[in-house]
Amino acid sequence: MRRLTLLLAAAAAAWFAGAPAPSAQYFGMDPGEFLFGECRDCHNFAEGAGPGRKAPNLWSVYGRTAGTAPGWEYTRELKASGIVWTETTMERWLRNPGAMVPGTKMDFQMPNDEQRELVLEYMRNADPAGYVRAIQGLK
Ligand code: HEC
Numbered sequence: 001m002r003r004l005t006l007l008l009a010a011a012a013a014a015w016f017a018g019a020p021a022p023s024a025q026y027f028g029m030d031p032g033e034f035l036f037g038e039c040r041d042c043h044n045f046a047e048g049a050g051p052g053r054k055a056p057n058l059w060s061v062y063g064r065t066a067g068t069a070p071g072w073e074y075t076r077e078l079k080a081s082g083i084v085w086t087e088t089t090m091e092r093w094l095r096n097p098g099a100m101v102p103g104t105k106m107d108f109q110m111p112n113d114e115q116r117e118l119v120l121e122y123m124r125n126a127d128p129a130g131y132v133r134a135i136q137g138l139k
Contacts, residue, residue, distance in 0.1 A: 005052050007066060010115035011109070018023050018124060020080070021074070029110070030119075030122065030136045031118045032118040032119055032121050032123075032125075035115050035118055035119050035122070036119050036122050036123070037104060038108070038110075039108075039119070040052070041053070041054070042054035042055035042106075042108070043055040043056065043057065043058045044057040044058070044059070045057065045059055045123075045126070046059055047060070049087045050071050051069070051071050051072045055106065056069040056070070056071070056072035056079045057071070057072070057123050059122070059127065059130075060087065060127060060129075060130045061090075061127075061130065062085055062087075062090075062123070062124070062130035062133060063084065063085065063086070063107075063130055063131075063133030063134035063136075064081070064084070064085055064130075065084055065085075066078050066079070066081050066082070066083040066084070066085060066101075067079035067080075067081070067095065075101075075103055075104055075105050075130075075133025076103075077101050077102065077103035077104055078101050078104050081100075081101050081118050082099075083101070084134075085137075087120055087131075087134070090123075091116055091117075093106075094109070094110040094116045094119065094120075095109065095110065095111060095116065096109050096111075097121065102139070
């Protein structure tokens with residue numbers, strides 16, 4: 001019985017982790033902006049702001065080659081990856097950075113499909129010039 005209870009609790013936890021979150025969870029904020037708050041623990045996202053506490057500035061990241069923001073000491077692995085940041089590459093990255101670039105120091109994953117889409121939408125709207133650059137394939 002105890003084991004069954006534990007199993008049910010684990011299943012419920014897994015279901016909640018994967019389920020689309022109700023909007024009340026975002027405390028009335030734009031959901032993408034709210035979720036991007038997790039990125040802000042490490043990253044800055046503002047023009048000319050320099051790196052964040054634990055990671056490079058993500059401003060204008062769309063269309064940029066990985067590992068090239070000024071003022072940040074990237075891993076050799078990310079610098080050598082040759083990735084150009086578009087919605088497609090970023091979506092894959094956020095799902096599991098270590099799977100895309102083994103050896104990267106970004107120790108964070110966003111496995112929830114809806115949350116990744118919301119974060120990318122927020123970044124696209126906040127930095128439309130970068131986004132246009134990315135879809136045009138310019139750097
Ligand atoms: C725990 C800290 C941490 C969190 C949270 C985090 N990152 Fe990162 N991120 C890093 C680090 C460190 C790097 C540099 C990795 C390297 O050099 O290998 C990085 C690199 C990146 C890059 C590549 C930047 C470039 O200039 O090439 C992107 C894009 C990125 N992160 C997006 C995000 C987004 C979007 C989120 C939130 C959904 C996020 N990160 C959350 C630590 C973090």
